[in-house]
Amino acid sequence: MRDALRRWLASLGGSPALPLTLDRRRIFVLPTRVGLVWGVALIAMLLTAINYTLSLGFALVFMLAGLGQVALLHTFRNLLALRLRETPPAPVFAGQPALFTLWLENEAPRPRPALQLTMAGAGPVDAAVEANGRCTVTLSLPTTRRGWLAPGRVTLSTRYPLGLIRAWSYAQPQQRCLVYAQPEAGRPPLPVSDAGRAGQRPQGDGTEEFASLRDHRAADSPRHVAWKAWARAPDLPLLTKQFDGQDGGELWLDIARLPAALPLENRLARLTGWALDADAAGLRYGLLLPDARIAPGNGPGHRERVLRALALHGLPA
Amino acid sequence: MMFRRQRPPMAPAVPAEPLTNTRIGWLMAVAACALLPHADHLPAWLNAVALLLFIWRLAQWKLGWAGASTVVKALVVIACCAGVTLTFGRLFGREPGVALLTLLLVLKLHELKSVRDGHTVVLLGYFMLLAAFLYSQTPAVAAVLFGSMVVITAALIALTGPPAPVRALLRQSAWMLAQALPFMLVLFVLFPRVPGPLWGLPLDAFGARSGLSDSMSPGDISQLSLSGEIAFRARFDGSAPPARDLYWRGPVLTSFDGRTWRQGEAARRLNEGTPHAVIGPRIGYEVTLEPHGKNWLFALETVAGLPLGARVSDDWQVLGSEVVRARRRDRFESVPTARPGREEWSAYLETARRLPPDGNPRARALARQLHLDAGSDAETVDAALRLFRREAFVYTLTPPLLGEDGIDQFLFDSRRGFCEHYAGAFVFLMRAAGLPARVVTGYQGGERNEVDGFVVVRQSDAHAWAEVWLDGEGWRRVDPTAAILPSRVERGLADLPAGEPVPFVARADLGWLRDLRHRWEAANNAWNQWVLSYDQQKQRELLSRLGMAQPDWRTMTAWMAALCAVIAIALTLWALRRQIAADALARAWAGIDRALRPAGLGREAWEGPLDYAERIAALRPDLAAELRTACTLYADARYGRAAHAPAVRALRTHARALRRHRTPPRT
Numbered sequence: 001m002r003d004a005l006r007r008w009l010a011s012l013g014g015s016p017a018l019p020l021t022l023d024r025r026r027i028f029v030l031p032t033r034v035g036l037v038w039g040v041a042l043i044a045m046l047l048t049a050i051n052y053t054l055s056l057g058f059a060l061v062f063m064l065a066g067l068g069q070v071a072l073l074h075t076f077r078n079l080l081a082l083r084l085r086e087t088p089p090a091p092v093f094a095g096q097p098a099l100f101t102l103w104l105e106n107e108a109p110r111p112r113p114a115l116q117l118t119m120a121g122a123g124p125v126d127a128a129v130e131a132n133g134r135c136t137v138t139l140s141l142p143t144t145r146r147g148w149l150a151p152g153r154v155t156l157s158t159r160y161p162l163g164l165i166r167a168w169s170y171a172q173p174q175q176r177c178l179v180y181a182q183p184e185a186g187r188p189p190l191p192v193s194d195a196g197r198a199g200q201r202p203q204g205d206g207t208e209e210f211a212s213l214r215d216h217r218a219a220d221s222p223r224h225v226a227w228k229a230w231a232r233a234p235d236l237p238l239l240t241k242q243f244d245g246q247d248g249g250e251l252w253l254d255i256a257r258l259p260a261a262l263p264l265e266n267r268l269a270r271l272t273g274w275a276l277d278a279d280a281a282g283l284r285y286g287l288l289l290p291d292a293r294i295a296p297g298n299g300p301g302h303r304e305r306v307l308r309a310l311a312l313h314g315l316p317a
Numbered sequence: 318m319m320f321r322r323q324r325p326p327m328a329p330a331v332p333a334e335p336l337t338n339t340r341i342g343w344l345m346a347v348a349a350c351a352l353l354p355h356a357d358h359l360p361a362w363l364n365a366v367a368l369l370l371f372i373w374r375l376a377q378w379k380l381g382w383a384g385a386s387t388v389v390k391a392l393v394v395i396a397c398c399a400g401v402t403l404t405f406g407r408l409f410g411r412e413p414g415v416a417l418l419t420l421l422l423v424l425k426l427h428e429l430k431s432v433r434d435g436h437t438v439v440l441l442g443y444f445m446l447l448a449a450f451l452y453s454q455t456p457a458v459a460a461v462l463f464g465s466m467v468v469i470t471a472a473l474i475a476l477t478g479p480p481a482p483v484r485a486l487l488r489q490s491a492w493m494l495a496q497a498l499p500f501m502l503v504l505f506v507l508f509p510r511v512p513g514p515l516w517g518l519p520l521d522a523f524g525a526r527s528g529l530s531d532s533m534s535p536g537d538i539s540q541l542s543l544s545g546e547i548a549f550r551a552r553f554d555g556s557a558p559p560a561r562d563l564y565w566r567g568p569v570l571t572s573f574d575g576r577t578w579r580q581g582e583a584a585r586r587l588n589e590g591t592p593h594a595v596i597g598p599r600i601g602y603e604v605t606l607e608p609h610g611k612n613w614l615f616a617l618e619t620v621a622g623l624p625l626g627a628r629v630s631d632d633w634q635v636l637g638s639e640v641v642r643a644r645r646r647d648r649f650e651s652v653p654t655a656r657p658g659r660e661e662w663s664a665y666l667e668t669a670r671r672l673p674p675d676g677n678p679r680a681r682a683l684a685r686q687l688h689l690d691a692g693s694d695a696e697t698v699d700a701a702l703r704l705f706r707r708e709a710f711v712y713t714l715t716p717p718l719l720g721e722d723g724i725d726q727f728l729f730d731s732r733r734g735f736c737e738h739y740a741g742a743f744v745f746l747m748r749a750a751g752l753p754a755r756v757v758t759g760y761q762g763g764e765r766n767e768v769d770g771f772v773v774v775r776q777s778d779a780h781a782w783a784e785v786w787l788d789g790e791g792w793r794r795v796d797p798t799a800a801i802l803p804s805r806v807e808r809g810l811a812d813l814p815a816g817e818p819v820p821f822v823a824r825a826d827l828g829w830l831r832d833l834r835h836r837w838e839a840a841n842n843a844w845n846q847w848v849l850s851y852d853q854q855k856q857r858e859l860l861s862r863l864g865m866a867q868p869d870w871r872t873m874t875a876w877m878a879a880l881c882a883v884i885a886i887a888l889t890l891w892a893l894r895r896q897i898a899a900d901a902l903a904r905a906w907a908g909i910d911r912a913l914r915p916a917g918l919g920r921e922a923w924e925g926p927l928d929y930a931e932r933i934a935a936l937r938p939d940l941a942a943e944l945r946t947a948c949t950l951y952a953d954a955r956y957g958r959a960a961h962a963p964a965v966r967a968l969r970t971h972a973r974a975l976r977r978h979r980t981p982p983r984t
Contacts, residue, residue, distance in 0.1 A: 061447070162474060
């Protein structure tokens with residue numbers, strides 16, 4: 001019921017999808033609890049002023065009533081014409097918080113202090129934007145399952161300056177966060193590259209043939225570093241040996257080879273863990289799933305492809 | 318607060334935010350601002366307790382002392398409640414209420430845990446400001462208290478906003494209050510005023526003081542207090558009668574015990590209907606009476622037209638229906654030439670002849686002699702007045718004290734005194750001669766303020782005179798003081814014989830000072846008339862003068878709502894004008910793009926203003942200078958701190974120039 005009300009409010013003034021500029025139709029204002037108590041106190045003060053015919057008491061009460069009206073305007077203005085944009089969230093492993101980063105852009109020549117952003121299902125985050133400035137706000141959402149995680153509706157609110165009035169607006173980030181399967185903890189070691197045991201060999205003949213040298217990258221296995229070349233000329237950057245064809249470290253991560261008794265999620269978790277291990281070890285590894293086949297490879301891009309396939313296996317896109 | 322445990326009705330719960338040290342500092346300032354105006358009327362012990370608790374909290378804040386424990390606070394509450402009950406005799410009412418609020422506020426300072434507690438302190442602070450108006454509403458107090466309001470509102474901002482310098486918060490608070498001012502003015506003028514208290518007020522609701530009393534003992538006072546305080550102000554429909562004719566009637570004293578004159582039975586009996594029978598040319602006027610704690614109203618003799626609810630006693634004193642606890646304004650009509658009581662009850666006349674059986678033998682003998690020589694009652698009156706004029710009587714504000722047979726002593730020995738002595742002695746003589754006579758007290762004269770035309774009557778204008786009843790004529794006013802010192806009733810105290818102490822405000826020689834005083838008092842009077850006494854009647858008067866046909870509460874509320882809406886809209890437009898200016902900047906920037914796009918020199922979506930200028934400068938060196946200036950202008954206004962409005966104007970000029978030159982020059 002309450003959520004339906006919020007959905008309806010959020011749809012006023014057009015879709016709340018980001019990127020978004022908060023115009024007046026999207027901003028809602030209501031008194032806060034302090035504001036309500038303030039109202040009750042004003043009525044009490046008005047009665048006192050009437051009872052004792054205090055002319056200046058009237059003036060004081062009316063001044064405070066006017067102040068409430070001014071607070072409404074100022075609180076409203078603190079949100080008005082603020083721009084919200086989003087950046088694609090980085091993939092995370094299930095169990096880690098998914099981080100949704102929003103940009104708040106203030107094109108007005110006055111600062112916007114004391115803003116608060118809340119995403120459905122996450123705690124509030126405070127923010128403030130400088131005059132003519134911008135800032136990022138990161139909202140974190142807990143993750144439990146692999147797959148796509150859609151961001152919740154964001155409520156952007158402020159009580160500044162007097163705390164009597166709360167102005168708020170809704171925004172709906174569009175970019176989903178990819179949640180990888182959680183790597184199995186205490187998983188068995190990698191089924192290392194004994195071809196017969198570890199996996200099939202769908203292509204290549206396994207001859208380990210040195211092909212070329214290239215610049216060293218941090219992720220390269222130390223076993224592939226051209227140590228001899230480095231010993232000859234220590235001033236030069238490290239080089240990594242490139243091998244043609246599949247070397248002995250080539251590995252197929254095949255879900256079909258895991259015990260069928262293991263539930264699907266656990267098998268995916270184990271493969272995810274292995275993929276990380278293989279990546280850390282600098283092995284070339286491929287992935288075989290009933291609905292996907294990724295040729296052995298190496299490097300961050302490859303790693304991401306493998307993890308993504310594992311994360312989305314069996315799920316609607 | 319009762320709301321403490323409730324879930325917020327519409328806003329999600331804010332986790333109880335702890336108070337930062339800066340915010341606590343602000344709340345201490347709130348308490349100081351709210352409590353200081355009350356220091357002069359709270360009992361001394363409570364001031365001491367409040368000060369101690371405040372200093373303790375200050376030390377806790379600044380020096381890191383330990384805070385008050387719950388036990389200590391509970392003990393303080395119990396002790397102070399007992400103290401309040403002992404001091405005021407009760408726990409409710411205005412004075413004890415203010416005392417308890419004070420206590421609550423200082424104790425709350427020791428209970429500051431979350432922002433919510435801070436809000437409680439702020440609301441209490443506002444309430445204490447309102448309570449301070451119960452005691453004084455002068456312009457100076459108003460200025461100080463509205464200054465305090467700026468501090469309290471700044472504290473409210475500090476509770477919600479990010480840390481900011483003190484000056485910035487004060488400025489923002491003052492700025493917001495300035496924006497609230499138009500609302501205040503509209504509401505103040507148009508909010509339908511309800512007359513009178515809504516519920517019974519405790520007796521101490523208003524302070525009371527009066528220059529007159531309901532008894533008079535001439536020999537007991539050796540120095541007349543001459544307070545320059547204003548008793549009331551009068552505004553006449555036409556021009557004011559001369560000062561010597563202005564006798565403002567107060568309590569009438571009929572009973573005499575040889576020493577003291579007191580009000581008699583007739584003072585409490587109401588005279589039904591008689592004022593309407595007074596015949597003669599009437600003068601109308603309005604009296605703004607300061608509160609004095611009695612139900613006496615002051616009108617010129619002889620009163621003929623009364624405000625609603627006012628009555629006249631059998632003594633012809635005007636009485637209000639209730640004690641005058643607040644400044645009030647009434648309309649009267651009087652016939653100065655008329656004499657009341659032509660047909661007086663014989664029983665009343667009998668009491669007006671009564672004297673104590675013995676005492677003052679010389680005065681009695683003198684009276685009998687006068688009456689015998691004169692032959693008629695009217696002649697007796699004249700003979701007595703002549704006596705006062707002929708003998709060496711001296712008017713002085715510092716007469717000697719009189720002992721037993723005071724009237725004899727005064728008439729034959731000391732012969733020094735002020736109005737009370739003369740009036741008392743004269744009435745005694747008349748009664749001793751067998752004529753009904755009575756002492757009338759009240760105010761005589763008044764000073765016309767040339768600035769606003771009001772006649773101001775002060776406590777120092779308090780006076781006593783006599784009335785003698787003559788068959789066929791009624792009560793004739795006789796002022797024996799005027800017989801010895803005519804100027805006293807013509808020009809007031811300023812003309813006293815040399816050497817007499819003259820009240821500062823009544824001195825005639827300092828003309829510029831008098832002028833200054835008149836201006837100051839006219840300003841005060843305007844404040845009283847238009848701000849403090851702005852009541853239902855004044856409101857209707859003002860609104861009709863402004864052209865409102867039927868100023869009832871419906872019309873007023875409608876106007877109030879309409880005007881508030883107009884102010885709100887105006888304020889909104891004004892507050893968002895920079896928003897509008899910002900949009901104007903975007904439009905002006907788009908104008909540059911529109912000017913160059915037809916020539917194929919449009920800006921790419923991903924290009925920043927400076928990159929764009931450089932790209933086009935390479936393509937079209939002839940446009941480079943113009944475009945670079947425009948793009949820098951835009952970048953400074955959008956991303957820097959440059960003002961928008963001039964940038965918008967300059968960008969428009971640049972756009973026009975670029976449009977003119979966008980076709981490449983033929984070479």
